[in-house]
Amino acid sequence: MRHGPNVWTPSRRTRRTPRHPGPCRSFSIPTSARTGGTGQRLSPRDTNFAAGRPVLLATRHRPAPGKEEEHMVANTRSAVRVGGSSGLVLAAMLLSGCAAPASGGSSVPAAPTGRAEAPARVTSPPGASRTAAPVTYPADGGNRWRGAAAEVTAPHGTGRLLRYRVGMERDIQGLPVTQFAAEVSRTLNHPQGWTADGRLRLRRVGWDQPSDFTIYLATPGTRDVLCQDTPDGYTSCRTGDRVVLNVARWVNGVPGYGASLATYHAYMVNHEVGHRLGHGHELCPGRGQPAPVMQQQTLGLHGCTANAAPYLDGERYTGPSGAYDDPVPPRDHSRMG
Secondary structure (H helix, E strand, O other): OEOOOOEEEOOOEEEEOOOOOOOEEEEEOOOOOOOOOOOOOOOOOOOOOOOOOOEEEEEEOOOOOOOOOOEEEEEEEEEEEEOOEEEEEEEEEEEEOOOOOEEOOOOOOOOOOOOOOOOOOOOOOOOOOOOOOOOEEOOOOOOOEEEEOOOOOOOOOOOEEEEEEEEEEOOOEOOOHHHHHHHHHHHHOOOOOOOOOOOEEEEEOOOOOOOOEEEEEEOHHHHHHHHOOOOOOOOOEEEOOEEEEEHHHHHHOOOOOOOOHHHHHHHHHHHHHHHHOOOOOEOOOOOOOEOOOOOOOOOOOOOOEOOOOOEEOOEEOOOOEOOOOOOOOOOOOOEOO
């Protein structure tokens, strides 16, 4: 089943919602299907010098692969006199924080058995979804994962509760798992999302906690391993309790979608989670109408307009059951810096 930040009030207007990334934990899940992916260990120090002028000393603590980096910066100025001449030293210390990695189970998507100490919470100013650096990824990842921590706020209501985990493949760089998880949760908690009628509650739990399904952000090659369908390296999928989002679509979107990348992110999440909730594919109900979220919008809109919302105007928005025989574009290759 192919297909899914969140700035969306689809069909008629767009509303911006603030970002509130939460803490992260980092784990690895080795599998029999794929090995490696340990990442490259970087030097803990990167010091630059400029002779005869103010000197900038930057100490960058690089966590071991699998740890999420969040930095605090402190600046200190002091005058130094050497041999009758003075210079200005500007020191910047960058400290990173997050949980230490814990070893996981022997297969995906089994949760790791170890626990990590509670990480520090990180928040960022409200605004549209964004990344601080270009997101890069290989064509084939190592099938090892960074796991997000649980949501701080429990969902309201008395509807059926489903718990989900969020993980991001370690080989994906430039996108903190905290940011990805926060965007997923904003989508699933949106007033036009799957919980709009009050009969369902969705809550993100920690990577090492029991869950009903897991949302993965995977490289194109790992997407094929997890989806266990016709390998295409292009689409996303849901199989069993795995909701697999292809990082190539998350970063690049699709041509001709006609809406922002943020809206497309929300579509990816809602479409694939919709499959996990038991919904099948749907068709465009009429030219110029919003596409149902269960339409395979990644492969074509067929006269409809882009839409990421399961509910419009307070009602469940659907189209006729069915799927188009659209060709799947060629698989994506790596995007490396």
